[in-house]
Amino acid sequence: MLKIAIVILSATISSLATAAEATQMKEADIRSLIIGKTIYLAAPMGGEFPLNYHPSGQVDGSGKALGLGKFIQPTDKGRWWIKADKLCQQFKVWYDGTPMCFDLTETGEGKVKWVRDNGETGTARIGN
Numbered sequence: 390m391l392k393i394a395i396v397i398l399s400a401t402i403s404s405l406a407t408a409a410e411a412t413q414m415k416e417a418d419i420r421s422l423i424i425g426k427t428i429y430l431a432a433p434m435g436g437e438f439p440l441n442y443h444p445s446g447q448v449d450g451s452g453k454a455l456g457l458g459k460f461i462q463p464t465d466k467g468r469w470w471i472k473a474d475k476l477c478q479q480f481k482v483w484y485d486g487t488p489m490c491f492d493l494t495e496t497g498e499g500k501v502k503w504v505r506d507n508g509e510t511g512t513a514r515i516g517n
Contacts, residue, residue, distance in 0.1 A: 414493040414501075416471045422493070422501070423469075425474065427516040437514065442469055448478050475506075 414422065424444050429437035441449050458476040467480035477490040491503040499515045 393487065411494050411496060411502075414495060415474050417473055418495070419474070419476050419493060420516075422495070422515060429514040429516055431512045431514070439516070446470060448480075450480075451481075476503075 423442040426439045426442060428442065430440065432438050439450065443449075445464065446468050448469040452463065465480045465483045467478055467483070469476065469478040471477065472490060474492075475490040476493055477488060479486060479488040490506045494502045494504075496512070497500050501513050501515065502510065503513060504510050
């Protein structure tokens with residue numbers, strides 16, 4: 390019984406230490422992470438949904454989706470900016486053109502966790 394308690398305690402401490410290391414990204418980190426790259430959002434039903442962040446401040450979802458995401462072809466364009474260490478974006482059609490901002494946390498292995506200003510969360514993979 391003591392052995393099981395020690396294992397559980399060790400796992401808990403390890404996960405708390407990992408969570409403490411993950412901090413919200415700052416503006417410079419966000420810029421180096423996304424500019425000129427494709428970010429693949431994990432789709433709820435599987436697969437990935439690509440967004441291309443251009444140095445000009447344009448963002449588009451005109452790339453080819455992967456997995457189940459390929460059945461929902463992305464076709465919108467918009468703009469992105471950074472405000473108060475949050476990645477913000479606004480598309481022409483998606484979300485009725487409503488601007489939205491995200492806290493980003495790098496989770497390692499080229500992945501980030503995002504939290505939208507409305508509380509929704511998800512993950513993304515950083516591509517080239």
